[in-house]
Amino acid sequence: MTDSPSSTFPAQALYVHIPFCSSKCFYCDFNSYVSSEGVRIAYVESLKQELAMVHDEYFGVSARPELQSIFFGGGTPTLLSISEFDHIAKQIHALFDVNGDTEWTVEANPGSADREKLSALHAVGVNRISFGAQTFNETLLQVIGRLHDASDVENSVRYALQTGFKRINIDLMLGLPDQTIEDVKESVARALQTGISHVSAYGLKVEENTPFYKWQQEGLLHLPHENVEVEMYEFVRTYLNERGFAQYEISNFSLPGEEARHNLNYWDNFPYLAVGAGAHGYMGGVRYENERSLAKYHERVALGTRPVAQAHVVSANEAMEDTMMLGLRLKSGVSKRHFARLHGREVDEVFGILIEQLQQRRLIEVDDESIWIPSQYVEVANEIFARFVGYL
Ligand SMILES: C[S@@+](CC[C@H](N)C(=O)[O-])C[C@H]1O[C@@H](n2cnc3c(N)ncnc32)[C@H](O)[C@@H]1O
Numbered sequence: 001m002t003d004s005p006s007s008t009f010p011a012q013a014l015y016v017h018i019p020f021c022s023s024k025c026f027y028c029d030f031n032s033y034v035s036s037e038g039v040r041i042a043y044v045e046s047l048k049q050e051l052a053m054v055h056d057e058y059f060g061v062s063a064r065p066e067l068q069s070i071f072f073g074g075g076t077p078t079l080l081s082i083s084e085f086d087h088i089a090k091q092i093h094a095l096f097d098v099n100g101d102t103e104w105t106v107e108a109n110p111g112s113a114d115r116e117k118l119s120a121l122h123a124v125g126v127n128r129i130s131f132g133a134q135t136f137n138e139t140l141l142q143v144i145g146r147l148h149d150a151s152d153v154e155n156s157v158r159y160a161l162q163t164g165f166k167r168i169n170i171d172l173m174l175g176l177p178d179q180t181i182e183d184v185k186e187s188v189a190r191a192l193q194t195g196i197s198h199v200s201a202y203g204l205k206v207e208e209n210t211p212f213y214k215w216q217q218e219g220l221l222h223l224p225h226e227n228v229e230v231e232m233y234e235f236v237r238t239y240l241n242e243r244g245f246a247q248y249e250i251s252n253f254s255l256p257g258e259e260a261r262h263n264l265n266y267w268d269n270f271p272y273l274a275v276g277a278g279a280h281g282y283m284g285g286v287r288y289e290n291e292r293s294l295a296k297y298h299e300r301v302a303l304g305t306r307p308v309a310q311a312h313v314v315s316a317n318e319a320m321e322d323t324m325m326l327g328l329r330l331k332s333g334v335s336k337r338h339f340a341r342l343h344g345r346e347v348d349e350v351f352g353i354l355i356e357q358l359q360q361r362r363l364i365e366v367d368d369e370s371i372w373i374p375s376q377y378v379e380v381a382n383e384i385f386a387r388f389v390g391y392l
Pocket residue numbers: 027028029030073074075076107108109110131132133134171172173202203204205206207
């Protein structure tokens with residue numbers, strides 16, 4: 001049996017989850033809590049211990065492996081105080097080789113990152129900031145439970161640029177309650193005016209255990225019609241493409257060379273380390289999920305054990321299906337050489353019949369080097385991925 005990719009390639013990406021928010025947005029089910037300073041300080045201590053545990057387990061106590069990317073996601077990582085952030089950063093620097101080539105992204109909520117904090121992040125090696133703007137429409141921002149207004153987004157990006165950050169992303173959301181095409185046009189235009197180099201545009205997903213879900217059940221959530229959401233997405237794609245922001249993944253657009261390396265690592269189905277409550281990692285051929293609750297997370301770490309709640313050994317077949325599903329998200333698609341390098345088998349030998357069927361229906365395109373979804377079918381990409389799941 002061929003090993004799954006994460007058992008034969010070293011991890012070069014690290015995800016750190018910071019599960020704190022000032023308040024919960026009405027659509028969001030990411031693992032985050034509204035917590036006090038004491039809770040944050042305790043969390044930083046556990047995180048440092050967990051970082052040492054994963055480092056020692058996968059690389060050995062004395063190794064100092066190089067990281068190509070680090071991603072602090074949340075929650076709201078910028079809710080950490082400067083000294084809390086410094087403690088975590090020092091531990092990462094002690095355990096790993098973080099150098100000028102390492103992409104280090106921190107997610108930030110507009111309004112939660114002042115000049116002093118942004119300078120402190122820059123000083124420890126952070127070189128990319130991702131701001132969750134969602135929309136620039138003031139009414140909509142309130143409807144979805146955001147604490148900031150549109151001018152906070154503009155000011156935050158300005159501070160980040162003045163601090164020296166050259167790589168800045170803005171997240172936008174499409175298909176929000178009563179959102180119109182005009183709202184989307186204004187939001188994307190104002191986002192670009194700030195001088196960013198990357199945009200992520202996500203269609204709203206109504207997640208269970210959120211106020212939006214409850215309101216939808218009660219018939220109180222007025223979402224735009226499906227066709228309108230498609231029109232919004234098409235508008236964003238065209239608008240950004242015309243302004244030099246190439247679409248490189250279903251939801252992601254960037255100026256040349258500004259693609260998020262950390263996320264490319266996921267879509268290439270390479271392994272990655274992940275630490276923090278509720279974090280998901282992929283190491284040594286195993287996908288794992290940490291304890292979501294802070295109490296359980298601390299309890300496990302205090303006992304000197306990894307806080308893993310669930311682990312799944314990925315079979316060689318499953319890993320090949322994952323490589324197709326993830327890689328087809330990319331505009332460039334799945335490289336045949338990359339597939340062979342990861343799995344030790346040719347993609348045509350493994351998925352030849354399915355690829356031919358999809359190709360006949362023009363749902364995918366194939367040449368000597370790659371397999372990709374043509375841009376007119378990106379909206380039905382999920383149905384195309386689904387064909388690869390459980391195929392082997
Ligand atoms: C994990 S959040 C963290 C970012 C940061 N806390 C913020 O909100 O500004 C990352 C992004 O996921 C997107 N997101 C969160 N929940 C979503 C949902 N239910 N549907 C679509 N996008 C969502 C938002 O665009 C958000 O900025």
